[in-house]
Amino acid sequence: MPFVLYAPVKDGLHDPSIAKQVTAFLSKLFQDDTTPGLHIEPINNAVDPKVRTGRVTQMYRAVLFKLVSDGVPHYVFTGVWPHDKAIEVASKAVLKMNPVNGLPELIMASEVDLTPVVERVARVPVASVAAEFPFLEYKSPGLTLAGLTEELGLDPDVAEHAWVATSEDEVMELAGKLGGWRGEALLELAVGATIADVRISLGMDTAPTVEAEAVEDEQLVSAMRTPTAQMQFAWLEDQEELRRVIEGGDLAAWRIFLHPEQRKYVEAAYGGSFRLSGGAGTGKTVVLLHRARMLAKRNPQARILLTTYTRNLADGMKRSLRDLDPSLVLADAPGKPGIYVAGVDQAASQVLGSASRDELAAAVEAVLGIGGNRATSRTSSAQKAWRDAIESVGGDLGPELRSPTFFDAEYDSVVLAQHITTLDEFLRVRRPGRGVALGRLQRQAVWEVIRSYRSSAAVAGAVDFGEVCAIAAQLAASGPIADHVLVDEGQDLTPPRWQFLRAVVPEGPDDLFVAEDSQQRIYGQRVVLGRHGIKIVGRSRRLTLNYRTTAQVLRFATSVLAGENFVDLDDEATDDTGYRSARSGPVPIRVATGSITEELDRAAAQLAEWLAAGAARDGIGILVRDQRMVERVARGLEDRDVRVRQVSKSAATGKDPQLMTMHRAKGMEFTHVLIFGANADLLPAAYLLKDLPEEERADLLQRERSLFYVAATRARDELVVMWEGKASDFLDAFTAKDHVR
Structure with missing residues (x-):
């Protein structure tokens, strides 16, 4: 055969x-x-x-x-x-x-004529910084034309075409024509890698020796x-x-073609937990899917948990896993052989649901210090419950602490994370990573609110999602229910969720594999994995090649993060060295309008322009800051005879442009993205800053920048950003003024 x-x-x-x-x-x-x-x-x-x-x-x-x-x-x-x-x-x-x-090299007839690249290069003025030598030599000092052929293995004609390029965009155009290892080698050289770096990255030093x-x-x-x-x-x-x-x-x-770096992390064996980081579009989720498949094929009886922060992302991974290999066994509950794919809250709820009444009561007592059998969850009402508790018993709080956002973070990051059940424990507990310092009297006042929050929940027989995970961790501690855990979007998980994941799998080879990007943290507080029993020091690597967005979109998106310092799950500063895109396209366009009416008119015209040019209807994403804006834009576009599909948990399927919040778009991609409402009062969201302690404002503002970055990087090919009135300050760093219209 x-x-x-x-x-x-x-x-x-x-x-x-x-x-x-x-x-x-x-x-x-x-x-x-x-x-x-x-x-x-x-x-x-x-x-x-x-x-x-x-x-x-x-x-x-x-x-x-x-x-x-x-x-x-x-x-x-x-x-x-x-x-x-x-x-x-x-x-x-x-x-x-x-x-x-x-x-191996596959050279087709379509590749022979590369002259259009040279002709266009000849019309582009050489950048002043590289006026005296070629662009590639400027990016990688010491690089020579001979090195491209004699050390890297490029054919002379390809090497010469690369050598006359005057910018990263020119090199990218040539790389796109070539593809394979040759295209990837040029992309790496264009961002400053040496030939030695490229040979190592592409495994050339381990390739078979050519024997005549x-x-x-x-x-x-x-x-x-x-x-x-x-x-x-x-x-x-x-x-x-x-x-x-x-x-x-x-x-x-994506199901079959993996970069050598990706394949390495799919197939490698680790002595313990491992963390894979990488910017948007670098294929972290693809690695997780292929690794889950590899582990299942290696041991069909293995209990594998593939999880992430939100249920809709988990549902997307489940669909992709079926596409990758329909023969895989997908378990319907944690603890069963096969791959169980679920949001971490869903997985924790399953653990609670499978516990006996006595087991659950004991776990609730241990975690919350309150008796009773509480098994339902409180989700959207959690913020309201904190507001009610603050209004009820928070009279001794200073104005800077009267924020549900502050209490939500304090509860997850300190109280649940360290199993605090009494005032005495809270008075003594360390609060690493929390921006607001609390004296003894302030701690007493804060605890009163926490006690009221817990008491009212006990009366209602309810638990919030953080409590669900903390209780599930207590239950799982009596006996692990997974052999391998793979986590996507790890930067968004809170301490109770990490406690749960640590509890469900015993420490050992290939126990936890975590994919994360600190620049995409849009939920919760910073977390250091070592504080929750997950030891990854020395077992962390980073992906740097973006496969999704064009270089032009990537430049815009990263400009939104300019000046910010990001810290990863290892408590180390994020290193973006070598982060680049494999694709090229049009520069993102910014559209300033004077009113919401004009903005809706321009949005309708932009959608019509894309559709007339052949864009797939369901390949267009319209992203806004919150659900209120979703409904407003939907009505406005409908009034202009533009059909869109509002995407939510209960949304019907269809082929129309998809309208959703920026949070909802996490993990998705579109050929064309329209960001609507990039106004100064929406990005950052003014209502989130209200009553927030000054010490926590910087972290929230960073998360808001990250949200804008996430929205922008959903675009594969084209991005348009619109606003009415004053534009968000997040746009200030993007300097392509000639692309404002």
Whole structure:
């Protein structure tokens, strides 16, 4: 039975209308390459004798390369073209082994003509900072043109094209044309990496040695199994995977193509907990999904918990996991073999629900110091409950402490985190990471409010989500219920949630794998994992290549964070060195308006412009600060005959542009994003700052900046930001004034 490798080239994407015929063709090839009707044929006078074409339909032909290793045929599928075009492509296509770095290279006819890049470069003035030497030499001092060919392995023509580039954007354009290891190497050089850095990052020093006496097919097949080669060449395991890949289109690519850095973290074994950080769009969630699959395949009886902060993100991961591999066993409750995918609060609630009445009562007593069997949850009413408690018994509080936001954070970060049940304990407890210092009298006044909050909840028989997790942690301490825990968006989890996750899995190899990005922290306070029994010192790494957003959108988004200092879950400053995008596109546009009416008019016009240009309706996201604005914008656009779909927990499916809050957009992506209402009074939200202690304002403002950053990085291709009146101060650092309209 032949092996089939999937290596689609950009202009070889087949017409979606013949996807089933392509699947049928490759399925037959999978079974027997001599099957009548496949017509696997060589091309006369082809540059590479390994190239073949195959009949998909009367009109379309596939272009493949045939390799034979250990007597077994291996076919590399590159795409489908109309008959004559396929013959032309095949006659010039080459699959070869790079003699410098031992990696396979797929060079198609479409790549031969790179002159448009050079012609456009020639029209761009050389930046003054690099006026005396090429851009790549400026970014990586000591780099030479000879080094690109003799040490990195780029072909001379490609190296020369890269050498004449005058900016990062020019290098990115060339990298996009090349793809594979060559494109990634240029992207790394464009942000300052050395050739030595690139060779290490792409695993070139561990690639197979090119031996002149070896059979070329054997060399190529071996090279295609390396992590770097699998950025471009995917080994399809069976016909079902083949069908999902072919019929899934471009958006399915994440399921099979991993950067070598990503693959390393998917497959590695760790002696304990591990933390993987990375900016927006770097593929942290993709790594988690592939790692969950790897762990399940390695041990089908393993109990794996895949979790994140919100339920909608967890639901998205569950759908993606099914797309990745429908054969995976998805458990319906924690503690069962398979992969249990749920929001952390949902998982904790399941643990409470499975406990006996006596077990639950004992756990509530231990955590809250109050007897009773409290098992329901209080969610949106928690802020109201804090306000009621403050009004009821908070007369001795100073004005700077009369904030539900302050009490919510104090309760999770100090009281629940350290199992405080009495005033005496609260008077003595340390409060690491809390901005507001409390004297003895202030602590007494604060405790009175906490006591009232707990007492009223006991009467109602309710618990809030932080309490749910703390109680579940107490229950789980009697016996772990998971073998591996994988956590997405770890920066948003509170101490009680980390206590729960630490309790459900015993310390040991591959126990906790945490993905996080401190720059996307939009909920809760800063957390240091070491304070909650999760030891990750020395086992932390960072991803730096953004696959989602264009470089232009990324520059805008990071400008929103200018001047901020971010601290990760290791209590270390975030290092953004080398963070870059793999894609290029238009500069984000800022639209200033004088009234909400004008802003809605401009928004309707922008949506119409995108749709007229061919944007998919459901590929457009309209993001606003809060639910009140969602409803206002929905009514305003409806009045202008623009159909949109409001996205909420109960939203119906549909193909219209999606309107939602910025918080709701976390974990999603769109081809086009319109941020509506970037006003000074909404970003940051003025109502959140009301009555907040001065010591905690800086942290809240940072979270508000991060929220704007999250919203901007949902855009894959185009971003428009609108406001009425005074723009948010968060926009000040974006200096492309010529893109205001």
